Amino acid sequence: MILGYHRVGTAGWDPAGLTVRPDRFEQHLERLLRFGTVVPLGRITAHLAGEPLPRRAVALTFDDGYRDHLTVLLPLLERYQLPATVFVTTGSPGQFFWWDELGALLDPAHRLPDHVDLDGLCDPRAGRHEGGAGASTLGASVDRVRLYHEIADRLGGAPPELRRAALNDLRRWSGPGPEPPGGARALTGAELEELASSPLIEIGAHTVTHPRLADLPSAEARAEIEDSLRTLRRLTGAPVTGFSYPQGSTSAAVRQTVSSAGALYACASQADLVGARSDPLMLPRFWPGDFGGGRLSRWIHARWYGL
């Protein structure tokens, strides 16, 4: 079983469910130790090539490369001496990721104007500043979680410059909003080097700008994959051979590119157990939520035994 997480830390409003609180994550580690054996992800990929694996083997992975992977996650892993793989997005070191900025702007504690034009948001064919016809009603009554997912879905498929413009528009409409928590910043180069120097940590790549790779022209997808691997190999001084597809977006062509860029395995987002016949470039993962140890145990058993 491969588990996928994002942040371990203190979240503000968390509409995408990306953060597990440190005390709860520690309970996850304790329960996993009772359940089975936490192994480096490489043991699971080696098992696909015929190597033995301990009973009930579980690998831990963390996507995106957040600062709190160094400041919160690593000390917990050290306490229990457990290995993990962190997949790092390389394009905006030290910056907030767009989805966390969006979450902060749409935080229910932050008052929004009654009307904003969302129709042209992230659509290069629409006049973004014309307003009026496409105005969506916001205000106090709107379901902020639904609004978050509606906008995040559009931003997730947009090129970085359109995303940036859309966030600037939202910030102008909503007024200066709260920032995401500091732990939600992307690792800087120096922080990444420090994290990678731990023998418990394997660094994998997660592209430069976190696009949906399957939707990109092949040359752009290739650049996203190769540049992120190259940057991480330079910063860590290690052979980076793991990859994770942002937003779970992949295709046969993308997997071919990942493989020819030197990755030996890649994690996807579909929820399943790894089996003897799993494709190493399409490794499934389960995604635990921000819940405590008792619920994690039931959750794991249900997935392991298919209950």
Ligand SMILES: [Zn+2]
């Ligand atoms: Zn990601």
